[in-house]
Amino acid sequence: MLTTTQIDTVVAAALLEDAPWGDLTGQVFLPADATATAQLTAREAGVLSGIDVFAAAFRLTDTAVEVTGHVADGERFAAGDVLATVVGPARAVVQAERIALNFTQRMTGIATLTRKFVDAVEGTGVRITDTRKTTPGLRAIERHAVRSGGGVNHRFSLSDAVMAKDNHLAILQQQGLDLTESIRHARAQLGHTTRLEVEVDRIDQIEPVIAGGVDIIMLDNFSLADLARGVEIVAGRAIVEASGTVTLDTVADIARTGVDVISSGALTHSVRNLDLGLDSTLAAAN
Template sequence: MLTRAQIDPVVTAALAEDAPWGDLTGEVFLPLHATATARLTAREDGVLAGIDVVSAAFRLTDPAIEVTAHRADGDRFAAGEVLAAVTGPARAVLQAERIALNLVQRMSGIATATRRMVDAVEGTGARITDTRKTTPGLRALERHAVRCGGGVNHRFSLSDAVMAKDNHLAVLAQQGVDLTEAIRRARAQLGHTTRIEVEVDGLEQIEPVLAGGVDIIMLDNFSLADLAAGVRLVAGRAIVEASGTVTLETVAEIARTGVDVISSGALTHSARHLDLGLDMTVTAGPESGGGAAGAVAVASD
């Protein structure tokens, strides 16, 4: 679950970027005491992620705004469903709506893309995971969205685990360092709870890596035949992760090779924003002497 400590700094920065000195349009166009009622509505099918982020966008703009969630993170929904209701001062609701929509649309797009991949590999035993290919500053939100879609998270940062990739191995080779011995030396410097993962790009690298005592082997950009052969070579001695050009069209075939984990950067770097909108009604306050305004559909801009 996301915490306020993760959500609030991101939302605060986004609100400050969008309205550094307030919302000039709202201040000059909207009556001070006007009240807005809005519905967060799905315009296509999907999986929800970011309902607490929506609440934060409105809460941090004006604590007088009330947000009532009708769906929870991880819930599937259909086009036309109302996901949340928002009520409060019209100026504040309109000031916050774009930030709320930007974030929940992105997060729900990631959750929906993840859910599709998870569904595609159902029954194979393979797990779908993300990568560090996230939007700077939004990693906690985007990775939460992956979990909402049924996926799991890879290491959160460079500080969490040892993961030697092709560039690391190229440096070792250039320096004439034996790969097996390098892994053993790395292991000797780590605590017993820290895992080591090594990326390989050929079947011939698997035995030297296993001899070093790795926990996870990443088979990067392997053909389906080589993935299956790699799984047989590893034979349960390490977790096998497949990576490289994973798409919704290819993920099921990859899973059927017997790998344990399939990582996809596309879940976060290429997910399409889901189409959600705020359908809004504004009512002039008693001090303005006005009546009810018509319903206004707020679209993404």
């Protein structure tokens, strides 16, 4: 869940960066008592994410601003659709506009791309998940956007689960340590609710990893043929995750190999912000 505290923390920091001493333009050009109405309008089709983040930008600028959402997170919309309406003091509306749009355009871009991945594997039972390749400080909102698009989240942080990657395995090898025994040793130190995942990049690593008692095995940058073979070797003894250069062009073929989960860093690190606009109309002063 994306909490109010998480939202307010990142939005407040962005507002402070954008207007550390207030909005000088608004102060000298706009009457203090002017009000404005603005509509958040889609300039292209997509899947919405971040309506609460959008509203927070205005709320934290001036509590007198009212935001009414017309589309919920996770809902599809068409070009030209009005997604939300903003009404309030004109100075606050124009001051918060860019930060509100920056967050919502990015989150909606992530949700829209994620939905394309999810749609591509529909009917296979495969889950699409993100990675830790997120913008520093924005992981919570970017991960929320993945969920808005129908994806699921990988571990949120290094503190949430054990995931031994290639560098971990290389260090074990340098130390002359047995892979299977190392996994068993790690497992013995964990509580019963903590999952253990190991990444492999070769077929011959699968059996030693499974023998160690992992919950999840990641097949990294495997060919389609090797993914299918890997699924056969695992034979249901662990969840099988595929990762590495996953694209919209390849994700359906990867899903058909029989893996359980496909993770893609592209959902957050290579996304294009969706084109949304906020057009304001000043009302006459009282």
